[in-house]
Amino acid sequence: MLHDRFSVWSVRLAMITVLLAMSSASVAASLDELRERGGIRIAVANEVPYGYLDAEGQARGAGPEVAQHLIDRLELGEIEWVETDFGELIAGLRAGEFDMAAAEMAILPERCELILYSEPNTTYGEGLLVRAGNPLELNAFDTFADRNDYRVAVMAGADQREILMALGVPEVKLVTITRNEEAIEVIVNGEADAYAATGLTVTALDEASQEVEAAMDFVDPVLDGEEVRSWGGFAFGPDAEALRDAINEALLDFKPTQAWEQILIDSGFSQEDVLNSFKYPTERLCRR
Numbered sequence: 001m002l003h004d005r006f007s008v009w010s011v012r013l014a015m016i017t018v019l020l021a022m023s024s025a026s027v028a029a030s031l032d033e034l035r036e037r038g039g040i041r042i043a044v045a046n047e048v049p050y051g052y053l054d055a056e057g058q059a060r061g062a063g064p065e066v067a068q069h070l071i072d073r074l075e076l077g078e079i080e081w082v083e084t085d086f087g088e089l090i091a092g093l094r095a096g097e098f099d100m101a102a103a104e105m106a107i108l109p110e111r112c113e114l115i116l117y118s119e120p121n122t123t124y125g126e127g128l129l130v131r132a133g134n135p136l137e138l139n140a141f142d143t144f145a146d147r148n149d150y151r152v153a154v155m156a157g158a159d160q161r162e163i164l165m166a167l168g169v170p171e172v173k174l175v176t177i178t179r180n181e182e183a184i185e186v187i188v189n190g191e192a193d194a195y196a197a198t199g200l201t202v203t204a205l206d207e208a209s210q211e212v213e214a215a216m217d218f219v220d221p222v223l224d225g226e227e228v229r230s231w232g233g234f235a236f237g238p239d240a241e242a243l244r245d246a247i248n249e250a251l252l253d254f255k256p257t258q259a260w261e262q263i264l265i266d267s268g269f270s271q272e273d274v275l276n277s278f279k280y281p282t283e284r285l286c287r288r
Helices: 007-021 031-037 062-074 086-095 160-166 182-188 199-208 241-254 258-266 271-276
Strands: 039-044 078-083 100-106 116-124 126-131 152-155 174-177 194-198 212-214 230-236
Touching: 031 039, 031 241, 039 062, 039 086, 062 078, 062 100, 062 116, 062 230, 062 241, 062 258, 086 100, 086 230, 100 116, 116 241, 116 271, 126 182, 126 199, 152 160, 152 182, 160 174, 160 194, 174 182, 182 194, 182 199, 182 212, 194 199, 199 212, 230 241, 258 271
Parallel strands: 039 078, 039 100, 152 174, 152 194
Antiparallel strands: 100 230, 116 230, 126 194, 126 212
16 A cells, blocks of 8 residues: 555654644635635746746646646636745645645645645656666666665655655665756766656656666566556645635546647656546545
């Protein structure tokens, strides 16, 4: 079960929950208040192709482009895009720094204890970024459990840390970064031998630099007999049920359309990813 896989993540999030509960969470704006305000604040973690701001400051990627359609349909006004680190998304939602996140954050039981999720918008597998030519011949997460001399980078707040630790990789071998683009530098500088991230993130970084590449013949991690795959959705603060429900209704109407599918395909998702996004409802993902 996914819940059992990430026991370390569970303990950490339980501690976060206690700390956050000690502070007063801001009250989410109602739909009417958002319309009265004339807009909605939506966070992105600047991850290609999930959600990012381009050179002109325009929001791009599977999350923002679908979100734009949903916000237009709900007539919630203009979108103020808020760029933040991935590891700050949950805290920012709980503190009311933004109303929604369009970062395709994986729906995990432990996160469901802290925030609300829409139904899945995307699904994606894992990948590994390595130095160009892959001189160490790395192609699997569990390699870092077997070799004491190899180090692997992970992004703060991302579930790759828990996947690796569940595979037996000691925490001392993990190098934490705050943004995906830092992965290229830590690999080139020798601070880490690889970067564990989603397959789409790894592909985007491969295309961004000739000094790194996506590991060929990557072996998908398997935990408890199941191949690891994530389902991403829009995220909201714990008291934003009305907004979550409205987004869900609009999303479920939009997903069966060619326009929604084209957004995902244009963002680099495969036809298999598109079909698998319908596989599980959020309720089930939150209790796996």
